[in-house]
Amino acid sequence: MGTFAFLEKALAKITTNTLNFSCASCSGAELPYNLLLLLMRTTLHRVGIAKTHHELVSSPLPRWFEVLLTEKFFNACIIHEEEKKNEKNIFCLDCCTSICPHCLSLHNSHRLLQIRRYVYHDVIRLDDAAKLVDCDYVQPYITNSAKVVFINQRPQTRLRSSGNICNTCDRALQDSYLFCSLSCKINYLLSIQGGFSKFFFECKYLPLPESGI
Ligand SMILES: [Zn+2]
Ligand SMILES: [Zn+2]
Ligand SMILES: [Zn+2]
Numbered sequence: 001m002g003t004f005a006f007l008e009k010a011l012a013k014i015t016t017n018t019l020n021f022s023c024a025s026c027s028g029a030e031l032p033y034n035l036l037l038l039l040m041r042t043t044l045h046r047v048g049i050a051k052t053h054h055e056l057v058s059s060p061l062p063r064w065f066e067v068l069l070t071e072k073f074f075n076a077c078i079i080h081e082e083e084k085k086n087e088k089n090i091f092c093l094d095c096c097t098s099i100c101p102h103c104l105s106l107h108n109s110h111r112l113l114q115i116r117r118y119v120y121h122d123v124i125r126l127d128d129a130a131k132l133v134d135c136d137y138v139q140p141y142i143t144n145s146a147k148v149v150f151i152n153q154r155p156q157t158r159l160r161s162s163g164n165i166c167n168t169c170d171r172a173l174q175d176s177y178l179f180c181s182l183s184c185k186i187n188y189l190l191s192i193q194g195g196f197s198k199f200f201f202e203c204k205y206l207p208l209p210e211s212g213i
Contacts, residue, residue: 111206138179150181
């Protein structure tokens with residue numbers, strides 16, 4: 001497959017599956033930062049310029065966070081295809097990958113993040129998120145009596161709300177919040193010089209909750 005065919009295929013996939021975003025000033029299609037970076041890396045690797053995805057383009061973000069933003073959760077685990085409850089609903093920060101509950105024994109001492117679904121999108125508990133990143137001004141939602149935050153922004157209709165909206169994606173928010181999701185906050189911080197330097201916290205220990213897998 002030629003370089004451009006690959007790029008076109010990847011772009012088509014991204015555009016149809018996940019992206020409904022558009023540039024605020026020109027209404028042209030816009031890729032979120034993390035997906036674009038991923039695409040660049042993969043392409044450089046594909047065409048042989050870089051030996052690995054990471055060789056040429058280095059991101060200012062920790063790898064685990066980049067992967068968290070782009071990872072697909074709730075697919076069946078390939079290793080545990082035959083098992084029941086094999087949805088990949090856990091993110092291992094140390095391995096930077098999504099895993100299913102049957103995979104847990106291999107990640108015993110690793111930092112693990114429970115991923116949940118809320119209105120068909122991936123969320124994490126605010127308590128967990130707040131150990132890893134600065135969640136200030138990210139609007140939490142309540143599901144199953146737990147406060148959660150969205151990992152990524154959600155596609156939406158074009159109608160602009162007249163009230164308080166997300167600084168990055170224009171989604172309507174309650175008054176005291178600036179961002180609808182962690183990705184909208186980091187995208188905003190990346191646009192300000194040095195903006196994200198205080199976003200990430202050092203977290204050495206992150207266990208799953210006792211119940212609720
Ligand atoms: Zn598994
Ligand atoms: Zn692991
Ligand atoms: Zn947003």
